[in-house]
Amino acid sequence: MQIPSHFYAMVDTAGGHEPVTLAQILLDAGVKIMQLRLKDASSRDFLAVAGAISRLCRDRQAMLIVNDRADIAKLVDAAGVHVGQEDLPLAAARQIVGAGKVVGVSTHTLAQALAAEQGGADYIGFGAIYTGGLKNVRNAQGLERLREVRAAVRLPIVAIGGITQATVPEVLAAGANAAAIITDVVRAPDIAAKVRAILSAHP
Numbered sequence: 001m002q003i004p005s006h007f008y009a010m011v012d013t014a015g016g017h018e019p020v021t022l023a024q025i026l027l028d029a030g031v032k033i034m035q036l037r038l039k040d041a042s043s044r045d046f047l048a049v050a051g052a053i054s055r056l057c058r059d060r061q062a063m064l065i066v067n068d069r070a071d072i073a074k075l076v077d078a079a080g081v082h083v084g085q086e087d088l089p090l091a092a093a094r095q096i097v098g099a100g101k102v103v104g105v106s107t108h109t110l111a112q113a114l115a116a117e118q119g120g121a122d123y124i125g126f127g128a129i130y131t132g133g134l135k136n137v138r139n140a141q142g143l144e145r146l147r148e149v150r151a152a153v154r155l156p157i158v159a160i161g162g163i164t165q166a167t168v169p170e171v172l173a174a175g176a177n178a179a180a181i182i183t184d185v186v187r188a189p190d191i192a193a194k195v196r197a198i199l200s201a202h203p
Contacts, residue, residue, distance in 0.1 A: 001102055001122040001156065004063060006172060006202045007195070008158045008180040009034040011053065015186030022186065023053040027060045029195035035082055035180070037067040050076045065104060070096035080104065082125065085112065090119040104158070108141065113149045121155060125180065128161020129171060143174040150175025165198050172202060 009031040011023050019038065026034055036053055038046050050066055054076040057064040065082050066073035070093040073081040080102025083093050094103050105116040106125040116124045126149055131140045146159060159176035164184040171179045181198070188194035 003123060003156045003158065003178045004032040005199065006168070006178050007031065007198045008160075008178040009185070009195070010180055010182045011036045011038075012182050012186055013038065013040075014182060015191075017186060017191075019049050020052045020056070022191070023056055025191050026195060027056055027062055029192040030199050031062060031195060033063040033065065033079075033178070035065040035067050036078075043069075043072070047072050047075060050078065054078050063102070065102060073097050073101070080122065082106065090116065090121055094120065106160075107149075110145070110149055110152060113153050113155075117153045117155050123156040123158060123177075124149075124153065125158045125160050126176070127159055127180075129159050130162030130167065132162045143170060146171070146174045146176060165194065165201075168198060168201065 009026045011019050011034055013019060036050055046069060050072050054064050063079040065080050066078045067082050068087050070081045070088055074097050081093050081097050082104040084106040090103060090105055102122045104123045104125060105121040107113040107116055113124050113126060126146060128140045129146060131138055140161060150157060156177040158178045158180050159171045160180040163171055163179045163181050168179045185191060185194055
């Protein structure tokens, strides 16, 4: 697959925003790919939110990737699903979402990245790149490991973990195709302005 933008947006409630409203703000600012990440929502609420955001994304020709929940991704006809190392195995996620849909895999080591590529992932997430961030990471992978992964795999790479607007250029220079940013965006005083600034820096 080709990731449609160097900015991979995250719809996450960490900033206290209602997810559908946040998705609308992101789309209005020009986002072309976003992941819906609702760690604490019930399945019923997750499905309702995903359905609403999926419709918004279709209207804007943007890609919606659902985190963890391949079943919900299929039900709302999202572009795909993103699974972690502890979630459904790649092959199972692929079987659920069906042909023609995207399956991304979170990776934290070179071995995991290679396994995801060999298993047929469409892209990989790799991180955490920096310490801190939403998960308060202490042992970050860093740009050097990102370069190693870039040299070893052909898949598109979405870098994640502690990335800010200021560090996007060095992450892309190290080989990432896109940067996923949570905290620096969802906690920005003006989310739309922050997103436009990130997008305009690397057209």
